[in-house]
Amino acid sequence: MTSAILQAINGVSLAALLFLLASGFTLSFGLMRVVNMAHGAYYLLGGYVGLSVARATGSFALALLCGGLAVVVLGYLVDRFLIRRTGENHLAQVLLTVGVAFVIGDVALKIWGGDFLKVPVPVSLRGAMELPGGLVYPTYRFVLILFGAAVGALLWVVYRKTQIGAVVRAGVDDREQVSATGINVDRLFVMVSALASFLAGMAGVAGGAFLLLYPGAEWEILVYALVVVIVGGLGSLGGAMIGALVVGLLDAYGRWLLPEFSYFVLFAPMALLLLIRPRGISGKDV
Amino acid sequence: MDRTRIAVLLAVLAAGLALPFAAGPFWMGLVTQMYIFGLLALSTDLLLGHAGLFSLCHASFFAVAAYTTAILQVRYGVPTALAAPAGLFAGTLLAAVFGLAVRTRGVYFILVTLALGYVVWGVAHRWSSFTGGDNGVTDVPFPAVGPLAIGSHTGYYYLVLAVIVACALGYRVLVRSPFGLSLRGIKASESRMKSLGYRTGLHLYAAFVLSGALASLAGVLYVYYNRFVNPVAGSFPVSVEAVLMAIIGGTGTVVGPFLGAGVILGLRNWVSSFFELYAAVMGIVFVATVLWAPDGIMGLAARVRAARPRAVRA
Amino acid sequence: MSEAAIQIGALSKEFGGLRAVDGVTLSVGAGERRALIGPNGAGKTTLFHCITGTLRPSSGTVRLFGREVTRLAEHRRTALGMSRTFQISNVFAALTALENLTLALLGTDRRKWIVYRPIGAFAALRRRALDGLERVGLGHRAHDAVRELSYGERRQLELALALNSNPRVLLLDEPCAGLSPAERQRISQMIATLPREITLVMIEHDMDVALRLADRVTVLHRGRVILEGTPGEVQASPEVREVYFGHV
Numbered sequence: 001m002t003s004a005i006l007q008a009i010n011g012v013s014l015a016a017l018l019f020l021l022a023s024g025f026t027l028s029f030g031l032m033r034v035v036n037m038a039h040g041a042y043y044l045l046g047g048y049v050g051l052s053v054a055r056a057t058g059s060f061a062l063a064l065l066c067g068g069l070a071v072v073v074l075g076y077l078v079d080r081f082l083i084r085r086t087g088e089n090h091l092a093q094v095l096l097t098v099g100v101a102f103v104i105g106d107v108a109l110k111i112w113g114g115d116f117l118k119v120p121v122p123v124s125l126r127g128a129m130e131l132p133g134g135l136v137y138p139t140y141r142f143v144l145i146l147f148g149a150a151v152g153a154l155l156w157v158v159y160r161k162t163q164i165g166a167v168v169r170a171g172v173d174d175r176e177q178v179s180a181t182g183i184n185v186d187r188l189f190v191m192v193s194a195l196a197s198f199l200a201g202m203a204g205v206a207g208g209a210f211l212l213l214y215p216g217a218e219w220e221i222l223v224y225a226l227v228v229v230i231v232g233g234l235g236s237l238g239g240a241m242i243g244a245l246v247v248g249l250l251d252a253y254g255r256w257l258l259p260e261f262s263y264f265v266l267f268a269p270m271a272l273l274l275l276i277r278p279r280g281i282s283g284k285d286v
Numbered sequence: 287m288d289r290t291r292i293a294v295l296l297a298v299l300a301a302g303l304a305l306p307f308a309a310g311p312f313w314m315g316l317v318t319q320m321y322i323f324g325l326l327a328l329s330t331d332l333l334l335g336h337a338g339l340f341s342l343c344h345a346s347f348f349a350v351a352a353y354t355t356a357i358l359q360v361r362y363g364v365p366t367a368l369a370a371p372a373g374l375f376a377g378t379l380l381a382a383v384f385g386l387a388v389r390t391r392g393v394y395f396i397l398v399t400l401a402l403g404y405v406v407w408g409v410a411h412r413w414s415s416f417t418g419g420d421n422g423v424t425d426v427p428f429p430a431v432g433p434l435a436i437g438s439h440t441g442y443y444y445l446v447l448a449v450i451v452a453c454a455l456g457y458r459v460l461v462r463s464p465f466g467l468s469l470r471g472i473k474a475s476e477s478r479m480k481s482l483g484y485r486t487g488l489h490l491y492a493a494f495v496l497s498g499a500l501a502s503l504a505g506v507l508y509v510y511y512n513r514f515v516n517p518v519a520g521s522f523p524v525s526v527e528a529v530l531m532a533i534i535g536g537t538g539t540v541v542g543p544f545l546g547a548g549v550i551l552g553l554r555n556w557v558s559s560f561f562e563l564y565a566a567v568m569g570i571v572f573v574a575t576v577l578w579a580p581d582g583i584m585g586l587a588a589r590v591r592a593a594r595p596r597a598v599r600a
Numbered sequence: 601m602s603e604a605a606i607q608i609g610a611l612s613k614e615f616g617g618l619r620a621v622d623g624v625t626l627s628v629g630a631g632e633r634r635a636l637i638g639p640n641g642a643g644k645t646t647l648f649h650c651i652t653g654t655l656r657p658s659s660g661t662v663r664l665f666g667r668e669v670t671r672l673a674e675h676r677r678t679a680l681g682m683s684r685t686f687q688i689s690n691v692f693a694a695l696t697a698l699e700n701l702t703l704a705l706l707g708t709d710r711r712k713w714i715v716y717r718p719i720g721a722f723a724a725l726r727r728r729a730l731d732g733l734e735r736v737g738l739g740h741r742a743h744d745a746v747r748e749l750s751y752g753e754r755r756q757l758e759l760a761l762a763l764n765s766n767p768r769v770l771l772l773d774e775p776c777a778g779l780s781p782a783e784r785q786r787i788s789q790m791i792a793t794l795p796r797e798i799t800l801v802m803i804e805h806d807m808d809v810a811l812r813l814a815d816r817v818t819v820l821h822r823g824r825v826i827l828e829g830t831p832g833e834v835q836a837s838p839e840v841r842e843v844y845f846g847h848v
Contacts, residue, residue, distance in 0.1 A: 099572025106566035263408025462718035482707030483678035
């Protein structure tokens, strides 16, 4: 029984991480109709940059910030000079961003090498903590849940309750409508894109502290994020939250109960969803 | 087909037949790979160039076929006559299952196939007791059916060439058939096809399974060439490169995917000999193709032909 | 008494809070020429979508020659003889005109599944496709890509596609929309000479065309049927005039 609960917490902590990554991806698509397959590479690059910063300064907070910012800069360049030239051609976007991801991955390999690297956990969050019920759980991963929840709550509030969130939501539903109201759509896109990049880079640092960073990790995490987005529906923030929980929990239980088939456990519900409701839980029309 | 085209193809075929004697074993090996990966690229193009579906999981069928054949031959001593068809069958069966993906369209289809592609790779990786994990399955013998046994790489080269030519001819008929036209109709306007009486979902499913069968055949050819298979064969880069090969060579054609395979394999071979970041170079090729040559080589050739004054038809 | 070609019973279609079609009941006899008219937003195209299966009605029934087809998939209705044109030309732009017609002909033909023979080998099929093009005046464009065709030519092709999918009931959604007077004349002439084996229901904004071609006219306004009668009756009706032109 304790194991089951521990796995649940594992699942939720992974969900927190996946939500950070998937929310940016899904909003990018919903608002800008952009499929950015380099998101996983952004995660990895952010993680590596954060790692170097943490090693140099000893500050995890600074690492998070730098990891996020590095990706914001790179993401902006990729958007402005590459992705923008593909219009709404999803095929072209996928191939282009996969190419970008290959470049990032290889350059990262050259700079940081092929070993499994770990972002140092901040001293205050090391070790384990005691949870109600007598369970002992790594402090860092538990705090990550709180962090993910906080970011989720913040995004939700901004998305649902503020004017700027209303503009983004309107844009997700109908872009022409938004540009007709005179709001600077370009600037909005850049902001949302920057947010998505920042979250991805930050997720890399956060994830790098317990999932490790290594060549290939960018694709593994991307696939998880994509399943989240498929299950939750492209363009839906709420869907990303639900999807992240589903994927996180399935992964935790899958690894525990059927370690050799854990990928299968992960994708079976996606297959099931395809049978019943191809559009995901709350996806917008593609 | 007009005379020039036939002449060109015959010349190419002659070159292909003469290759093992004209060039050394290195080139022969490279061209064999071009045939095999060209076939894989062709399989993705049935979906992309004709039905308009961008699949990122075809390496799965390739790998499942390769693993099935390898495991049967190596571990259970099953002869080629059974192991090869079994591999083909296993890959096609997986395609029949993954074909569920055609319940989605557009971006969703791309994402779903990408995720599905990871299932096979993941299983190949983690189920090491059966698949050999990262080490894969080694010591796959040359194929042998009764008295006909391949004894050398040269012999295998000709076998692959024969299979590829047969496939290309069959594929050509397929895409010119009523079924092939129906796929292009679906790509052009699925709503109109439905209104004309076509069960579009079923057509797309059939195309998916057919393309999976082609990819599986490529996988069987691959495992006898490579004599070994590991999870990399089913990995995402293999799937996405197959599509890129089709695009670089020219989608919607029979020859294009093979040309594209030649370009990619040749480029990789050449670059990796002096530059270690060749994956980055591949990435740049992706970007460049998308931005500057979306119609590929065959597209360029078509544009050149269109620019020339047309000969008067009798 | 012969059964009606199309029978619609209390059909409604809602989008969110909006009732695009509101309790429409109508019956079109076999071989009849019915015009469906009404101002913009009356729900005519939505009604068509429900009849052909593009949309599922929120409530009500659709019957084709007595057979209930309300929940039947679009391609199955086509197999039963229902065919339609689209208000905005929905043709295969990337293919040639000949290929367009070929697809229309094969839609209700089992041979669409053949994988082992090239389409060029089906000589009779090709002949029929060329005939189909010639009948709408597009024979000379057979090998041109449709994206190179003019707007008027695409409308002609649009009609040709529907005519060649073996229809017993043909639903035409504004066949003359956006055409020059000469093109209009040509299309309405084509429609007028269609055999009586085909039942015709036509949405048309051009009153002249509609009233000239139709046996009976159904007038829709805000999703409801407000009048049904002969062209003469409809033309004389004050309610219809009010709906179109405001208070008289």
